[in-house]
Amino acid sequence: MNKLYEITKMLNSGDYYVKQYALDALRRFDSILPSCVSELKDFFAAEKDAALKCAVLKLFTQKKISGHFEFFAGNISNCEYILKNAFLDYIGETGETAAKDYLVNLFYAETDPKVRSKAVKTVALLKHFQTGFQLEKETVFDFLNDADARVRANACAVETDFNDVIARAEFKKLLSDSSPRVNADAAVLLYKAGDNDVLRYAVEKLEGASSTAGRSSMLYAIGRMHGADNYPIIKKYLSDPDHNVRRNAILSAGALKAKEAVTDLLDLYFCEMKQCRENLSVIIGALRSIDEFDSTMAALDMLNTSGEDNYRRATLVKIFAHFATADMAHYLVTYLDDTDDRVRANAIEAVCFLKERGAINSDFVVKNILVSMCDPNSRVVANAVRALYLCGVVSVISVLREMLLSNVDAVRDAARHAVTYFPDGLFVLNS
Structure with a gap:
């Protein structure tokens, strides 16, 4: 605990970077003692720099140090939006x-739309997790009727009694909103409330959308309406010309x-490698x-049928490592002897990734990678060095x-590529 006190005392330094280091270091402790919490609050109240004050709030949020709402609320009223939003994260967490x-009150009084929308999002979060949280209709x-689309979209997450005809009508109005994001969030909310007809609305909206934002938003919505026939609807958008639309389809x-x-x-993975x-x-x-199974x-089936396509084989080896279990690791080992340099290099990276995932141990890596140190290809050797060092x-x-x-x-x-995976300062690179 002496180290915790020593680091906390560093907040009294006049050097910005010392204070920044102290706050970063405190985040690595499992818990913060009450006496240190008190010093952090004193630091927050006295500090003028917004970034450092924001770091304090993030520390309280990360450690879930609750019970200090009144203190922070009284110290951020005239601060910039980034600090107010950090406080809202603290409240939500x-x-x-x-x-x-x-x-x-913040929603009504604040002029910055980013803060107002975040306030509504935080209201929705608290209402979802706190049964006694009541909000006036x-x-x-x-x-829902705010001028800012971000506010209207976040309002769609506020849980409401849909037995109230007026409330349901207010949400349905948002299906005609000018913002695609608001349309999507309203559709998802109504679908979850039992209105299955909004799926047809979402499909029609998707097929008629002329903008990438319109297609992206409706794809997002349809993905959250768990119907058995929904995938065929979105499948064709995996090949959309716009990468954001494809991302939402994915x-x-x-x-x-x-x-x-x-x-x-x-199959799309190979296309996105280039696009x-x-x-x-x-x-x-x-x-x-x-x-995952x-x-x-x-991926294994594609590997077995990749034939002489070296590029495809090299890529699939790395994909396979994302999901393979310990009993499948021997499949990767066979590619350490592949005739193609890229495949062998990627196979080593894949084995490293399995080790990082905890699927295999160091003995497995050393036993199978050691021979790659004699490979004629320099990239394979560099990858083998990295793998053995990790073990x-x-x-x-x-x-x-x-x-x-x-x-x-x-x-x-x-x-040089392999060095980027090693701790800083271990190698001195000449430009």
Whole structure:
């Protein structure tokens, strides 16, 4: 605990970076003592820098240090929006029961739409998790009829009594809203409230949408209406020209847990390698949501039928590692001896990823990767060095240091790439 006190005392420094370091270090402790909480509050009240004050709020939010709503509320009234939003995150995470009036008053008094919309989102969060959280009907209607689309969209998450005909009508009005996001959120809410007809509305809206925002929003909505026939509706949008539309189609396939989408998503992975690499992790996430076993077997089947297509084989090896279990690790080992350099290099990366996932242990890695240190390809060797180092074979970094001094560009490039995975300061790179 002495170290905790020492770091907390660093907040008294006049140096910005020392205070920043102290706040970052405090986040790594499992718990914060009450005396340190008191010092953090004193620091928050005295500090002028918004970023440091925001870091304090994030620390309280991360550690779920509750019971300090009144203190923070009294110290942020004249602050910029980023600090107010951090406070709203704190309220939502700690479930401060005394915050209802504050949130409603903030909605009416605040001029910044980003803060007002976040206040409504926080109201929805508290109402969902607190059974005693009551909200006047007129306040909800004010949310729904606000001039800002973000507020109206977030208002769709506020749980409401749909037995009230007037309340249901107010939400239905949002299906004709000018904002596609509001249309989508209202449709999802109404569907969950038992109005199955909104699925037909969403499909018609999707098929008639001329903008990418319109298509993206309706794909999002349909993905959250769990009908058996919904995947065929969104399937064709996996090949939409716009990457954001494709992303929402991918997310919807995952949300629907549509097993028939697994092969389609794996095929799309190869397209996104060239078109939008940001969508690759989205595809992996969707496959994981659908079914990890089915995704593993589909990737394995594609691997077994990839034939002489080296690029396809190299890519599938890495995809396979996202889902493979310990008893499937031997499939990856066979690709360590592949005739193609990329496949062998990717197979090592895949084995590393299995180790990071906890599917295999260090002994398995060392036993199967050690021979790759003799590979004729420099990238394979560099990847093998990284894999062995991760398993505690520290002496192999001398090989990487020698590769960094090589006169061969390809060898140096492979080593430089591998170095990026090592701790900072372990290697000195010459420009």
